[in-house]
Amino acid sequence: MSAMRKPDVERLGTIAEELVCAGDEGRLDRIALAIAAREYGTVDVAATEDTLEELAQRVRDRLTGDEGPSGIVASLSQTICREAGFRVDVNDYYEPRNSYLTDVLARRLGIPVTLSVVYHEIARRVGFPMVGIGVPARFMLGYRDSGGLSLVDVAAGGAIITEATARELAERNSGRRIAWTEHSFRAVSIAEWARRILNNLFRVFKEREEYDRALRVAEDMEIVLATPDVVRDRGLILARLRRWREAEAALARYLDIAMSAPDREAISQHLAAARARIAAQ
16 A cells, blocks of 8 residues: 555645645645644654555445445445444543544544544545534534535434434533524535634643643644634733733734624733733833
8 A cells, every 4th residue: 555655645744734735625634634743743644644545445345336425424434433433532522632633543532523534534535525514512524415415423423414413412512502503504614624623622721721732722723714813812822821022912913803802801901911011021
């Protein structure tokens, strides 16, 4: 199998470079590996490719060519979820390794958004295009068939489910009622998918008070999909690290670009505190 690799397969770019290269092809594995490389410094790209290709070949061996979309999904789910044993880490959901593709492949444990990366990448290799569906609190996959968009819940063993079931699962996971809109089941972009992985990591590191790691993730979030809330979060983490001048710049920028944000007063207080610290230096 290694002889079939492209010469540059082991060269992994930065997150920004891999986002540009992904384009319409949707190479989520490369972007997910770039996220892992930010944590570990280096990752084995070839080993990841080999693992995904081996699983894809097992799916190909099942297919006869006569299956419809649901039959292909059944083969994917049988191979990935039941035989290979990929599943949600219910014992330690917020373990950071659940967000890094290298660890997900090695441990067969993850969270819905990263398990969906594995499933998506194997499906892509067997010629079955899928999209990420950013359902609140329950990331899923989708594919087009004669009836429109069908949903696949990788966290539930790759089951094909209805929108009604997806809503029920999402609200059960979040513990609250969700205000559903026409956009709740739209396909996400590659950048939005990567951002969702990073969001999980940011929350974990912030909750653990590992602020250096949280800052690194916030910086990556700005690269992937810069939004006002990321600028704010980076500023607040910088303040936690007592990097007052950088915190002041980020928080001031947030207030400049988020004119109608409901937390303007609270952030203004953080900004004033940062400026007071600077003045006292």
